[in-house]
Amino acid sequence: MTAEAGQRWTLRGAHTEYTVTVPAHGRWLELVAWGPHGVSDGPSPVAYDGPVPFLTAGDAAPIEYATDADRPFTGADLVIETVDGKRRVGFVHTDARIDAGQRELAVDFADPVTGLRATVHYLVPDGTDVVQRWVELTNDGTAPLRVVRAGSGGFCVPTPHGALLSHQWGQWSQEFQLSHVELGHGTFGIGSSQGVPGHLHVPWLAVRDTADPAGPAWGMALAWTGSWEISAERDTGGLTRVRAGRQLVDGPLELAVGERLSLPVVTGAYSPDGLDGLAQVWHTHQRLLAGDRLTPRPVLYNSWEATYFAVEAESQLALARIAAELGVETFVVDDGWFVGRNDDTAGLGDWTPDPAKFPAGFDTFIAEVRALGLNFGLWVEPECVNPKSTLYAEHPDWVYVVDGRPLTPVRNQYLLDLGRPEVAEFVHSTVDGLLRRYDIDYLKWDFNRPRTEPGRPGGVGPLDLDGAHVANLHRIYERLRRDHPDVLIEACAGGGGRTDLAMAARADVFWPSDNTGPLDRLAIQYGFLHANAPHLLSSWVTDAPGLFDPRPRTLAFRFVLAMAGVLGIGADIRAWTPAERAEAADWIARYKEIRDVVTRGEVHLIGGPDQARCAVQYTAPDERRVVVLAWHTGRLDGAGLLPSRPVRLPLRGLDPAARYSDGDRHYSGSHLAAVGLPVRWSATHDADLIVLTRD
The missing domain is CATH 3.20.20.70 (Aldolase class I)
Incomplete structure (x- = not known):
C-alpha cells in the first residue's frame, strides 16, 4: 500500500508496543511512544514542535533515522557524500508496508537529488518485547555515492530527570564489568575499532530515568561482529537519543550505481522492571534466536x-x-x-x-x-x-x-x-x-x-x-x-x-x-x-x-x-x-x-558481587521449581561467635499465596518476596544451591 505523510503505525510485542509516524512534512520518520501496551494512547512523551533557537527542528525531534540534513548539529545516523564531496542528503517519504499481525513494518524514503533510496525496517519477533531495526540503502542515482556514517538507527527515550546509562566495560580477563553513568547533558559513547566487538566495551546499553532506576528501562544492542559504535546524547529538553551502528574503520563505504547495502540490525528492548526485567527480555529474545538448538548443554x-x-x-x-x-x-x-x-x-x-x-x-x-x-x-x-x-x-x-x-x-x-x-x-x-x-x-x-x-x-x-x-x-x-x-x-x-x-x-x-x-x-x-x-x-x-x-x-x-x-x-x-x-x-x-x-527458566539477578546479597534465581517455565544459586562475596558477620542473622535473598516473580519447600523447610511466596530466602555463610560454607519446589 502507499502511505501518506501523517500516518502512524504501531508494532506490538508480547507486552509492549512501538509506535512511529511520518510527520506531515514527510521528511523523516519519528517515534510516538515506546513502552507497555496502550502507551501510545495519549500525548507523545517524546514529541516536540516548539522553538529551536540556533538549531533546526530535526535536531530536537525524536527522529528514528536521521540524515545530516535532518540533524545537522545534534548527530545524524546516516551521512552520504557524493563523488565531488557534497553532503546533506534529504529524504522524502514514498511508501510504507505493515503486515497484518502488526509485527513487521517497512517505510521507504528517497532523495531526489542523489537518487539514494532508504527502507527503514522494523520487526518484532513473535513472543518477545524487542524491536529489531535495520536499514537498506539503494543507489538509484547516476553516480557512485560514499557512506561516511553508517548508523543502523536512533532510539529516543524520555528521561525528564536525567539519564542513567548502564554499560559494560572491561579488558582481557576482566570483561562484562557493569557500570552506571548519570548523564545530565552531553554525549556518552562506547565502541570498538578492532574488527570484533572487543574486550573494552560490549555493544549493549541500557537507559533509565535517574528518578526511577527500578522502573522503566530501555535497552539497545547491536548485531554486528565487527567494529561498532553506540552513543547516547541527552538534550536540554529531557530526551536521550541513542545512536548505534557500524564504525567505519576502513573509511567510507562505496555504494555504486544500482548497488544495495544492508546495515546491521540494532535491537531495542523495553521492560517496566529495571535492569532485572530488561535482562529477561534479552534472554527471551536470545532463546528464540537459538530456536531448536536451545537444549541443555552437556x-x-x-x-x-x-x-x-x-x-x-x-x-x-x-x-x-x-x-x-x-x-x-x-x-x-x-x-x-x-x-x-x-x-x-x-x-x-x-x-x-x-x-x-x-x-x-x-x-x-x-x-x-x-x-x-x-x-x-x-x-x-x-x-x-x-x-x-x-x-x-x-x-x-x-x-x-x-x-x-x-x-x-x-x-x-x-x-x-x-x-x-x-x-x-x-x-x-x-x-x-x-x-x-x-x-x-x-x-x-x-x-x-x-x-x-x-x-x-x-x-x-x-x-x-x-x-x-x-x-x-x-x-x-x-x-x-x-x-x-x-x-x-x-x-x-x-x-x-x-x-x-x-x-x-x-x-x-x-x-x-x-x-x-x-x-x-x-x-x-x-x-x-x-x-x-x-x-x-x-x-x-x-x-x-x-x-x-x-x-x-x-x-x-x-x-x-x-x-x-x-x-x-x-x-x-x-x-x-x-x-x-x-x-x-x-x-x-x-x-x-x-x-x-x-x-529455560526466568532469571532474576539478586544483589551483586559487591554486596552481601549475591544470587541468581531461575524459575522454571511451569513455575514448579525455583533454583537459587547464592555466593558469599565478602566479610563474615561474627562467624557464629557474635550476634548475627542470615543474609536474606528476596526472590521475585513468585505466587505470594503458594508454598515452597526445600527439604523440611517451607516458605510462603509472600515470605520469600518480602523477607527473603535465608542463607548463612561461614568460613567453610561460602556458596549454596537451593531448589525450591512449589507444593
Whole structure:
C-alpha cells in the first residue's frame, strides 16, 4: 500500500508496543511512544514542535533515522557524500508496508537529488518485547555515492530527570564489568575499532530515568561482529537519543550505481522492571534466536589449564578417564594438538593432528575418549596464522597488510583476510574437513588478536575489509550449522571479545573470559547475564586464583558459580584428592537435575558481587521449581561467635499465596518476596544451591 505523510503505525510485542509516524512534512520518520501496551494512547512523551533557537527542528525531534540534513548539529545516523564531496542528503517519504499481525513494518524514503533510496525496517519477533531495526540503502542515482556514517538507527527515550546509562566495560580477563553513568547533558559513547566487538566495551546499553532506576528501562544492542559504535546524547529538553551502528574503520563505504547495502540490525528492548526485567527480555529474545538448538548443554571438561600446549594422547586420556568418572559428558582438547604447536609461536594454520603427540593416530585417540562414554570436542583458531607455519610460507599474501609497512604481530600471529574468497574457502574447508574427518561433537572456535593492518597486498582499495570479514565469518558459521547440526559451537575471542547478537544467533555458547578465578568470574558473569541468556554462558571450575580479587573460595563456591550457565571443568583433575573428586561428582549430578531450569527458566539477578546479597534465581517455565544459586562475596558477620542473622535473598516473580519447600523447610511466596530466602555463610560454607519446589 502507499502511505501518506501523517500516518502512524504501531508494532506490538508480547507486552509492549512501538509506535512511529511520518510527520506531515514527510521528511523523516519519528517515534510516538515506546513502552507497555496502550502507551501510545495519549500525548507523545517524546514529541516536540516548539522553538529551536540556533538549531533546526530535526535536531530536537525524536527522529528514528536521521540524515545530516535532518540533524545537522545534534548527530545524524546516516551521512552520504557524493563523488565531488557534497553532503546533506534529504529524504522524502514514498511508501510504507505493515503486515497484518502488526509485527513487521517497512517505510521507504528517497532523495531526489542523489537518487539514494532508504527502507527503514522494523520487526518484532513473535513472543518477545524487542524491536529489531535495520536499514537498506539503494543507489538509484547516476553516480557512485560514499557512506561516511553508517548508523543502523536512533532510539529516543524520555528521561525528564536525567539519564542513567548502564554499560559494560572491561579488558582481557576482566570483561562484562557493569557500570552506571548519570548523564545530565552531553554525549556518552562506547565502541570498538578492532574488527570484533572487543574486550573494552560490549555493544549493549541500557537507559533509565535517574528518578526511577527500578522502573522503566530501555535497552539497545547491536548485531554486528565487527567494529561498532553506540552513543547516547541527552538534550536540554529531557530526551536521550541513542545512536548505534557500524564504525567505519576502513573509511567510507562505496555504494555504486544500482548497488544495495544492508546495515546491521540494532535491537531495542523495553521492560517496566529495571535492569532485572530488561535482562529477561534479552534472554527471551536470545532463546528464540537459538530456536531448536536451545537444549541443555552437556557438562564438559577442557584440557587447557591442565596441560596448556603439552598435549599428547596419554595425558589427555588420563584426564578423560577421571572426567568420565566425575560425570562429565564432553571432553574438549584445547590448543596444542596440531603439528608445530608446542607454544604460541608456531603452527597456527597447519591444522593436521601431530603424529608425534598421537602415535596411534588421532582417530584412535578420539575413539578411546568416546569409549569412556564421552563426546569429543576440539579447539581451533582458523582465522589466524603464525609466521612459523606452512600456510604462511605458502600464502603470505593472505594476511592483512599495508604495503611498505611492517606487519604487527599480536600473540605471535597474524590475521587472515577472511574477506578474500579463497581465504574464506580455506577457513571453511579446514573446519568442515575436521568435522567430516573426525568424530567431533563440540567445536571451540577461538580468535586471539584484533585486526591491526587496514589493507591488502597491492594496495587495492578502498575496501570494506571489516564488512567483508564479518559477512564471511557469519556465512561460515551458518554453513557449519547447516551441514553439522549436531555439533555445538563455542565462540571465543581471547575470552569475551566476540559477543554480540549476531553471534548469539549463530554460536551455541560463548566463552566470556579467560579469567576463571572465582570472585573475578562472579563479577564477569553478573554483567554477562544482564545482556545474555544462561545457555550462552560457558563457565569452568578451576583452581586458578583471581587476577583482581585472589581471595580463595571453596570447591563448592566454584561449582555453584559455574552452574550459573553451562557447567564445565578446566582444572587439573589429576591433582584433585579422592574427596574433591567425590564432591565434584556430586555437584555435577546436582547440576544435571537443574540445568533444564537454568537453560529455560526466568532469571532474576539478586544483589551483586559487591554486596552481601549475591544470587541468581531461575524459575522454571511451569513455575514448579525455583533454583537459587547464592555466593558469599565478602566479610563474615561474627562467624557464629557474635550476634548475627542470615543474609536474606528476596526472590521475585513468585505466587505470594503458594508454598515452597526445600527439604523440611517451607516458605510462603509472600515470605520469600518480602523477607527473603535465608542463607548463612561461614568460613567453610561460602556458596549454596537451593531448589525450591512449589507444593
